[in-house]
Structures are given as structure tokens and as C-alpha cells.
Amino acid sequence: MHLTTRDVKKVASLAKLAFSESELAHLTQQLGDIVHFVEQLAEVDTDGILEMTHPLDIHSALRADQVNACLPRKDALANSPNSDGEFFLVPPVLGK
Amino acid sequence: MSVPYQVVIGLEVHVQLSTQSKLFCGCPTVFGAESNTQVCPVCLGLPGALPVMNQRAIELAIQTGLALNCEIASVTKWDRKNYFYPDLPKGYQISQFDQPICGEGHLDFPDPENEGESLRVRLIRAHLEEDAGKSMHDEAAGKADSRIDLNRTGTPLLEIVSYPDLRSAVAAKAYLTELRLLLTYLGVSDCNMQEGSLRVDANVNLHIEHNGKTIATPIVEIKNLNSFRAVERALEYESKRQFSQWQQTGAVMGDSPKQTRGWDDAAGVTLPQREKEESADYRYFPDPDLIPLQITDAQLQRAQSAVGETPLMVRRRLQRDHELKAYDADVIASQGRAMVSYFDEALTKGASAKRLSSWMQQDVMRTLNENNWTITEFPIAANKLASLLVAIDDGQLDNSRGKNVFQYFLDRPASDLEEAIKSLGIASVDQAELEQLCRELLAENPKIVAQVKEGNVKGLGALIGPAKKRNPNIDPNLVRTICQQLIDTEF
Numbered sequence: 136m137h138l139t140t141r142d143v144k145k146v147a148s149l150a151k152l153a154f155s156e157s158e159l160a161h162l163t164q165q166l167g168d169i170v171h172f173v174e175q176l177a178e179v180d181t182d183g184i185l186e187m188t189h190p191l192d193i194h195s196a197l198r199a200d201q202v203n204a205c206l207p208r209k210d211a212l213a214n215s216p217n218s219d220g221e222f223f224l225v226p227p228v229l230g231k
Numbered sequence: 232m233s234v235p236y237q238v239v240i241g242l243e244v245h246v247q248l249s250t251q252s253k254l255f256c257g258c259p260t261v262f263g264a265e266s267n268t269q270v271c272p273v274c275l276g277l278p279g280a281l282p283v284m285n286q287r288a289i290e291l292a293i294q295t296g297l298a299l300n301c302e303i304a305s306v307t308k309w310d311r312k313n314y315f316y317p318d319l320p321k322g323y324q325i326s327q328f329d330q331p332i333c334g335e336g337h338l339d340f341p342d343p344e345n346e347g348e349s350l351r352v353r354l355i356r357a358h359l360e361e362d363a364g365k366s367m368h369d370e371a372a373g374k375a376d377s378r379i380d381l382n383r384t385g386t387p388l389l390e391i392v393s394y395p396d397l398r399s400a401v402a403a404k405a406y407l408t409e410l411r412l413l414l415t416y417l418g419v420s421d422c423n424m425q426e427g428s429l430r431v432d433a434n435v436n437l438h439i440e441h442n443g444k445t446i447a448t449p450i451v452e453i454k455n456l457n458s459f460r461a462v463e464r465a466l467e468y469e470s471k472r473q474f475s476q477w478q479q480t481g482a483v484m485g486d487s488p489k490q491t492r493g494w495d496d497a498a499g500v501t502l503p504q505r506e507k508e509e510s511a512d513y514r515y516f517p518d519p520d521l522i523p524l525q526i527t528d529a530q531l532q533r534a535q536s537a538v539g540e541t542p543l544m545v546r547r548r549l550q551r552d553h554e555l556k557a558y559d560a561d562v563i564a565s566q567g568r569a570m571v572s573y574f575d576e577a578l579t580k581g582a583s584a585k586r587l588s589s590w591m592q593q594d595v596m597r598t599l600n601e602n603n604w605t606i607t608e609f610p611i612a613a614n615k616l617a618s619l620l621v622a623i624d625d626g627q628l629d630n631s632r633g634k635n636v637f638q639y640f641l642d643r644p645a646s647d648l649e650e651a652i653k654s655l656g657i658a659s660v661d662q663a664e665l666e667q668l669c670r671e672l673l674a675e676n677p678k679i680v681a682q683v684k685e686g687n688v689k690g691l692g693a694l695i696g697p698a699k700k701r702n703p704n705i706d707p708n709l710v711r712t713i714c715q716q717l718i719d720t721e722f
Binding site: 149150151188189191193194195196197198199200201202203204205206208211212214217219221222223224225226227228 | 251252258259265268270272275283288289366368374377378381512519524
């Protein structure tokens with residue numbers, strides 16, 4: 136798979152990131168290298184091997200439906216760049 | 232009115248499952264708490280926090296799937312649906328992409344336009360996912376910051392997706408009504424639309440017959456539907472809008488991407504929202520924080536036994552075993568599981584189904600409405616109502632005296648039938664005594680006698696009141712019969 140600048144632009148816009156043309160060129164090279172590195176896995180012969188959706192061969196870890204303690208509100212809001220003590224505040228959102 | 236097109240509707244229904252805690256953490260799911268007090272590192276998406284599945288949510292999803300005739304997956308898994316919005320703190324929603332917990336199914340529901348008939352909607356899937364938080368925008372100016380409450384974040388939702396099998400707004404409403412009834416029978420959700428426990432999105436387009444070909448208009452997804460009535464109105468509006476749009480532009484499916492429109496209930500119109508992102512833009516991938524879930528036969532059997540009787544089964548049973556008409560069986564079944572239990576208990580205490588059905592639909596439901604009670608708050612227990620109806624069946628008292636006893640029961644919740652009969656002075660009236668009473672009444676009312684002789688039998692009705700005044704125990708029907716006989720023979 137060959138990664139183009141267009142691909143990188145699309146991924147960047149989905150991630151709400153904006154880059155200059157020179158940054159895009161640089162990132163296209165870097166991301167392309169990463170994809171190429173991972174593509175080596177395709178060389179492994181996987182015929183007749185069942186697909187897994189998770190690397191661990193375990194399943195069905197469940198917890199009982201019990202209520203636990205929550206964070207105090209001031210702690211919950213502590214990392215927020217902006218809050219009024221009751222809500223997280225974010226720049227105005229006009230429609231979704 | 233006949234229109235030159237066929238409306239095609241599919242519905243996506245999000246149901247909040249009635250768990251104590253959230254889908255992947257132990258925060259409570261109670262509605263209406265102070266903002267941002269029901270949150271923890273998991274549902275806030277703080278680094279290093281790991282989700283763990285709620286067993287109860289799985290059970291409720293399986294029960295719902297079984298009741299909706301869905302194939303239940305033997306293995307199901309979790310995927311991340313990636314998008315950015317302030318009320319989604321992780322930057323992705325944990326959902327299910329290609330291996331939903333419930334696969335294809337269907338729901339049969341009463342056809343609103345043909346009594347006794349039913350319609351079927353096929354279901355594509357029902358999958359589990361976590362809810363997002365709530366955003367409050369400064370709608371007036373759009374200048375102030377938006378406020379975010381993350382209490383709802385991570386609450387378990389089951390998204391039930393139908394095939395586009397619905398062909399009218401009325402049918403869509405009937406499907407939703409049956410789905411809600413079923414979910415409340417199961418007890419898997421309170422289905423409270425005001426609190427957002429049941430949310431509906433509608434996909435709609437038209438198939439238009441034009442020059443011997445069928446043309447499909449672009450599909451529109453309608454959001455912001457806050458009541459079943461809103462669903463019905465929005466679909467009716469949108470059908471007409473799409474037809475007139477097609478007449479103006481000729482645009483057909485494929486000319487533009489799927490559009491999202493919001494329903495404005497006050498204005499009664501749908502308005503355009505953002506263009507729908509393509510599915511691939513959500514970049515679903517398996518959530519590495521969660522391992523797959525296997526559903527065993529034992530789990531399926533447990534869930535099946537928890538499902539119990541569905542509204543459809545109740546309707547059929549009442550018609551088959553108790554010979555109620557389709558309409559009457561539907562009225563009882565539609566009042567909810569508790570009403571059916573009340574009905575069943577009164578039956579086991581000897582009430583006849585038809586008399587019971589009639590009293591339930593009239594006296595009981597009227598009293599519930601007047602007092603804003605549910606059947607569980609109704610002061611007359613099922614066995615007590617049954618004792619009254621049995622006494623009427625046995626001829627111990629007539630229907631009109633029965634109403635007096637019903638009122639007596641309402642006024643004195645601790646009373647029983649014996650006390651009511653005694654206290655109201657209910658006694659059977661001797662035939663000779665009744666004849667004498669009728670004879671006196673007729674003698675005092677020559678005008679009515681004359682009317683009846685001329686063939687106006689309705690005039691006898693005017694005698695019932697005065698007869699009841701003299702003896703409250705008289706049976707109005709018997710008074711009519713005897714008076715008629717006396718007029719024929721003695722007057």
C-alpha cells in the first residue's frame with residue numbers, strides 16, 4: 136500500500152489536525168514508513184489459521200451489575216481546561 | 232387520499248437498558264443527578280482506565296433479542312467508533328460493528344388499519360453500545376461556551392435497527408408502540424422518552440411510479456423525534472416534502488449522500504442538519520481493551536425463561552382461551568404487564584372473562600384515569616373485584632347495584648362483598664313486590680302508559696329513576712319487562 140498526501144490530509148482532517156504543506160510531505164513519508172513496516176506481517180503464511188479479534192486467548196470477562204463510588208465532582212472537572220464547577224465548558228458548538 | 236408514491240421507512244431505536252451501573256464501569260445510571268457526579272476514570276476516558284463489561288446488560292440484551300426473534304451470536308465483540316464531539320470524552324464510542332450481540336429478527340404488531348390483522352417488521356440487528364454525554368448549547372446567541380454533563384456517558388444502550396419494511400407513518404407509530412410495550416413487558420427498559428430512555432431515528436424515502444419505472448428518492452434520516460406522535464408527524468411531513476422536492480429537482484437516490492434532517496416539533500417541519508459521514512469515516516476497529524464475549528447455551532436458556540409472555544402471546548391467549556374479541560384482548564394487553572396480571576388473577580378467582588373484560592375497560596380504567604393511578608395503585612384487589620362479578624353472574628345482585636358495590640369498595644378499601652351488600656341494603660326483590668311497585672308507577676304515569684301503547688317503548692326508561700327511589704334493589708331490566716307486560720294486560 137502506497138500512502139499519498141491526500142490520504143494523510145484525510146486522516147488529519149478526521150483527527151481535526153491542520154498541517155502546512157511541508158509538514159504534510161514530512162508526515163506522508165513518516166506514516167508511509169510505519170505502514171510499510173507493519174506490512175511485513177503480510178509475508179507470514181496464515182492459510183488455515185482462524186482470525187482472532189484479540190491477541191489474548193481468553194473471553195467473557197464480566198462484572199456484576201453493582202454501583203461503585205464515583206469521583207468527587209471537583210476531581211472529575213480538575214483536568215478540564217475550562218469548567219464552572221458544575222459542567223465542563225467547551226467553545227460554542229453549533230449543531231452536531 | 233391516494234398518492235402516486237410508496238413511502239419506505241426503516242427505524243433505528245435506541246433503548247436504555249435498566250441496569251444499576253453503566254456498561255463498562257460501576258457508576259450509577261440514575262436519571263436527573265447533579266451534573267458530573269456520576270462519573271469515574273473509565274467513563275471520563277482518563278488514561279489507563281480499563282472498561283469491564285456489565286453482565287446484566289448482556290443478559291437484558293439477550294432477553295430482548297430473543298423476544299424480537301433475533302439470532303443470538305455465539306461470539307460477539309466490541310469495536311471503537313471514532314468521532315470527535317465534546318460529549319464523547321474518549322474520542323470514540325464503544326459499540327459493535329460486524330459481530331452484534333443480536334442478529335436478524337422480526338416483530339409482529341397489530342395492523343393499525345385492519346383490526347385483528349398484524350404486520351411484520353424484519354430486524355437487521357440489535358447491538359450494544361455506550362451512550363454519550365449531554366451537551367447544552369447557548370442556543371440564543373451561540374456565543375457562550377457549551378456546557379457538558381458526562382453523567383450519561385457509558386450508559387448501556389441497545390440499538391434496534393429495522394429493515395425498511397414500514398409503508399406508512401401510522402404503521403411506524405404502531406411498530407414503535409408494540410416495541411415499547413414489549414420492552415416494558417420484559418422489564419429491560421423503562422422506555423421513558425422524556426428522559427431519553429427510548430430514542431428514535433427514522434430513515435425514509437419514496438418509491439415513485441414514473442413512466443413505467445420505479446424511482447427512489449434520496450434517503451433522509453430524521454433525528455430529534457421526541458415522541459411517537461412526533462415520529463408520525465415528521466414522517467408525514469417528510470414524505471410530502473420529498474415528493475415536492477423530486478417534482479422540482481428530479482433528484483434520485485445516489486445523486487447526493489444521505490442527508491440528516493432534524494424535526495422541529497413546534498414548526499412542524501424537518502430542517503437540514505450536517506451531511507452524513509460515510510461509514511468508513513468512523514474507522515471502526517476492534518477495541519483492544521475488551522475481549523470477545525461467548526454466549527453459552529445455558530445463558531440462552533436462562534434468558535429464554537426470563538422472557539415470559541409477550542404482548543402478542545397475551546392477545547392470542549385471551550382470544551383463544553377466554554373468547555375475547557381481538558379488540559378487547561388488545562386493550563387489556565396494551566395496558567401493560569401489571570394489568571394483565573390483575574386480569575389473570577381475577578380470572579382464577581372465578582370472574583367470567585367477558586364480564587371482567589367489560590368492567591376492566593369501563594369502570595376500572597375510568598377510575599384509574601380519573602385518579603391518575605396505575606393498576607398497582609388501584610385500591611380494589613383482583614380477588615375482590617372477582618367476588619363482585621361472580622355475585623352478579625349468580626344473580627345475587629344486578630349490574631347497576633354492582634356499580635354501587637364497586638363505589639363502596641373504592642370508598643372503603645378494607646371492606647368486602649358481604650359488608651358492602653349488607654351496608655347498601657342489597658336484597659333480592661320479591662316478584663310480587665316488584666309487580667306491585669310497577670303497577671303503582673304505571674297508575675301514577677298515564678302519559679307514559681299512553682306513549683308505550685302508541686309503540687314508544689323508550690318511554691319506560693323514565694320510570695326507572697322513580698322505581699329506584701322506591702326500592703334501590705330493583706333490577707331496571709326486570710322493571711321494563713314487567714311494566715310492558717302490565718300495560719299489555721291491565722292498562
